Amino acid sequence: MLKKVEQNRDLWELFTKKEEYNAALLDKYGRFPYYLSRQRNVFEPEVSEFLLKNGLNPEYPEGKKFAVCLTHDIDFVYIDTLNTAARTVKALKRGQFAEASMLPFSRINKTWNPLWNFRRIMDLEEKYGAKSTFYFLTLDPGNEDFTFSIEELEGELGYILEEGWEVGLHGGHEAYNNLIEIKKKKQKLEKVLGEKVMGYRNHYLRFKTPETWELLADAGFSYDSTFGYHDCAGFRNGMCHPFKPYNLKTGKEINILELPLTIMDTTLFQSQMRLDFEHAWALTEMLILTVERCRGVLTVLWHNTYMQGEYLVFYKKLLQHCSEKGAWMAPGIQICNWWKEEYDSQG
Template sequence: MSDFALLLTHDVDRPYKTYQSLFYATRERPAYHLRTLLSRENPYWQFEDIVELERELGVRSSFYFLDEPSLLRTGSLTDLFDPSNWVEHFGRYDITSDELVDLIQDLDDGGWEVGMHGSFRSCDDIDRLYTEKRELESVLGHEILGGRQHHLKLGDRTWEFHREIGLKYDASPGSSTEFGFSHGYQPFRPFGDEFVVFPLTLMEVALPDPGVSFDAAWSECERLLVEAEANDAVMTVLWHPRYFNEDEFPGYRRLYRRLVEWALERGAWVGPVADYYRAFLEDAESTHDGVVATEW
């Protein structure tokens, strides 16, 4: 089996398009965005299409679900008057709603990983992290292995908190504006034990817009894939579910398919982070090449 791996992840930030329609309508295609606001259409609910695409390719992926606390319940007066906090608040969703429960359980039953997308302030709050982990596990009916922090936000003790509440891995280190192997070619163990960190190689929004220049976007993807194959790297990519909506984000679905097909054709291990962890890293005595105790 190839040591080159492509790990597929999806951060479920906003599964419903709500207030975003008004903002986008002021910038482009107002008729389209206002229609999505006024109708029952929800262009950000792309889960069935993602599952169908990945099933067709013979792969699975990781979905990280966000359990953002209500600003009205937890925010200070300062927080309440900060407009950026209201953007987060209005975009909240409830993982215990019937629609989300059905989605989460269906993904899990089908072999997709369900993990935690730690809320914006949770990186410095072990109690909040524990609450979010417990609530997601109550929906799933079993423990989760790991996840990624919202906005990739890490504090000085976030990994320590992750380990203390029972998570086995984190996939947060990375960037929304840059891509590459800036944190090395392999996942690493910051504490020298079974807790593993998987750096994020590529987030879709950092690429040239494939709807404007698909070839330019694919060129960057291919360059990363070639580098990963040459170095037996573990390459982790993030595609937010809403970017599979071709009407609003043309080119991204096609780009994702091509990325996966390229890796499969080269014999790469392709799948969710949890499966890779179980297959190669769960045994604390494992000495899989490149996975070493280190500090970030």
Template sequence: MLERQPLTLDWLPARSTVPAGCQLPFDDAIPILFWGENCKEQGRPFAQRREDGGVVFYVDLVATTLFMLSRWEETVITERDEHGRFPATASVAHRQGFLDRPIVDQYALILREWLKVLLPAWEPESQVFSVKLSHDIDHLGRFPRVSNALRTIGRDLLKRQDLQRALANGAEAIVQYVAPHRTQYARGIELLADWSREHGLTNDAFYFMAAGPGPMDGDYDVASDATRRIVDRLTGQGFEIGLHAGYDTLGNPERLAEEKARLDAVLGETHYGGRQHYLRFQVPDTWRHWEQAGLAYDATMGYADGEGFRCGTCHPYRPFDLTLDAELDVWEQPLIVMDATLFSYKRLLPDEADTRIGELAQRCKQVEGTFTMLWHNSSLSGEWEPWRQVYRHALGVLAKMQGAWTSEARPEDEKGGRVIAPVSHQITDDRR
């Protein structure tokens, strides 16, 4: 599989993969990663009912599922980018053209149709599509140091000759050092929270850094009064707080544990999830380190350079460690799309990004999964200004897809006028 030439997989029409008369919620062609032995050469179908009533699958569902969920290919392909990340362009899914397909989930729905034929009395319970928005809080201020602010103001005056811009940046710099909880980026956190609440999308997660200020990390102290004030406001509104593990935690479980201990002290709890900074991840080590640290789940598994389904699924799952031959005691909630992927890596126009977000969300809904999207608090101003509307429009679309209420029209309980909260997938853990 790893040595196949790009775009050489077999693809079958969706309708040909299920029993006659059955219909899938999607009509995409289905990629075949692994045929059974000699099945392709013999012209076998995806699956077939036998004369004795049984069903035989000529496509290896188990191998495909294990291949995608375990991320085995990332342990044998050595290519990495400048941040030590396995890039989307090196993946089988990208090279074979199915990165935008939740192939594991599609296979699962195909299997369900065959099981319904074998077990006519069985009524499988469908899952409810849900939306999980998350926000990595990389920075609370635009200027890491006073010197950065002075250089920016100097460029405004001398190079751009823009006095108004210089005054605005000067005012922002003063706010950052006098009232850091009121900076442009801090207000971005408030906007993200307010917009989600307006659309009934109230299970957002805000991941804060606990590494301390550094060249590749944040510019704030998670234990400072200003940061605690922001965290308290979010928790008071019912939002989830998690860890945005620092750049240097990759391959360093001791540092990860130290950062988690700092956030534990701020939150007054020890069991929550989060995401690696810069999406830096090493399979299977990072999963092991998160398990050892007592973190509930990881939400890193998406690509910086390509949106889609890195793990082939949009459902949370517990990773299987092939080296240890064991399921790990930590959940993975795959990341489907990140703002910077569309803007910085793909260089999409706002309208193109809007369309792409909708397409990926629809694929998640078709397979009864969870659409996850990362939008930074710093991605609402400056060069990101035109993208504010991309995000706000996406919220409206996602709220309707999930069936959530909005501030304009909130469904009420017939008896008491109580607002009905939208149902969403929850990651549960028996250790809590």
């Protein structure tokens, strides 16, 4: 089917992201941002629409209309001292005396810690018939952004797996461009987990096209879910379906599946978009409708740090809306395995 896309030069260059190869301008994290792209139609999955017109016909389990890949990047599991003090003061001002008394001791009693919330997230998703993927950092002391040791979470990781959710690797700052680092962090997570880790997303969405895909394939991952713009929601290469990337340098497909990232919480509310809740929901609803129309996969990243206040209300609204639309809401590895079967059957 890719042969048909290859015959359309504009779509082929969009699909392969030719403009990102050896890009001269990148941001301070080595990322290719949307604002530097020639692509101006990021909210329309042009390549997926072309594929649908040319024979792609995905049918999801149990007759579901489209799929939603729910994911959470776990960068923090503790509140730092300053944030704990600030939260305690706010709780006192609101008259929430029980919360105010628990916060200072949240490192001792994990159930009082608002960021040790994996089971609460799972309970919420279960109400809507959904399951998700948790991507965990496995940094070492001294690594940039080190805040916790993965060994501390062994019990939680086991619980997540036992209940049918997925544990994936959240690669640190340098992993996207370093095979040794990727393998080291993967092995560290697998040692704690006691199982192979098949799913990946890089910290800060750091990514180098097409090299990062090649490194992840060499490291033994089944799929990646990093490929989305950090500064704009939408469809980075015109795809709202999983795809095998194509390396223009080698002229070959890369042996890994990409579940392209569509929506990230910090992209909507921070980054360059800085939307209020009303406009963020209008955009989210439009993207859901677009993916539904294309019978595609909507990949959502909602950090565990955003599972509170109005951000939590927003996430609940997203779950309810997708549930009412009959979406298949599943972890990345389930979608990956299903798509590979479907892809093979359709050639």
